[in-house]
Amino acid sequence: MATAEVKLTKNQRLVLDLLCASDAPMSAYAILDQLRAEGLRAPLQVYRALDKLIGIGLVHRLESMNAFVACAHPSCHSLEMVGFAICEECGKALEFADSDIAEILSEWAGTNGFLAKSTSIEIKGTCAACQTATEHL
Amino acid sequence: MATAEVKLTKNQRLVLDLLCASDAPMSAYAILDQLRAEGLRAPLQVYRALDKLIGIGLVHRLESMNAFVACAHPSCHSLEMVGFAICEECGKALEFADSDIAEILSEWAGTNGFLAKSTSIEIKGTCAACQTATEHL
């Protein structure tokens, strides 16, 4: 099992499991609320777990939403370039990875002497399901 | 002159001029602080001006920093896809536009039935100047 490869602490596991169970990204405070029953009490407990999980590559941060989502490909916990298409209707985030984009960006970086550490690509719009759902209003 | 094409109100002008004069992105509250001398008093005054300027395409929002920057190409105030390479040393943001990336992303959207409204691409790292500056430490 992918997510067992790394030893996680209690808080880290609670946060990761919750994110994996969620069908949409969650804010740090939404995570906290859900985990109060498990004994979490302060924002910092969540933020620290998130920092670690992001560092490992098991969680991604959606910059444009201040929200967090479990990596869709936890097995390949490469920290490679992934992007998200975020539906503004249902709030779900579709993760994608595109090597072509990665290549173009690294080309740009090379040309401009920019040393890239991390990249965030976020598309906002409406997902296929929600477009269909909206059609017959 | 590019920025004269649209009629801006006093607050919008103040915010835009400040961002244009700044060599790096600014937070809303940094903007507010700078404009207290001009009579601005509340965050909302800044946020409202920013919303308008972003809508017009004269300002971009850096999602990963909660900061705002004047568009580098104010003449072509197309709302097309632009990206930023943000230097974590000096804080400056280099704006770029890449039609290849736009194409790949719109291809992905087409294939996945996603209706895209806006896209954010942000690369974090170290700019050429700061790499040079750090070399001889």
Place this chain on the structure above:
DNA sequence: ATATGTTATGTAATAATATAACACAAATAA
């Protein structure tokens, strides 16, 4: 010119997101 609709303004209060600082406990490694 005046009524109407729209857009912008000013202000206060508050919500939502994130971090600093400190003391302590658990796991790891020397």
Place this chain on the structure above:
DNA sequence: TTATTTGTGTTATATTATTACATAACATAT
């Protein structure tokens, strides 16, 4: 064992953003 690192729990606070409401400025159509 001792030292070191890593994680925990807690309080307080910093930073970013919005809600709600009242008023003013401006356009334009009668």
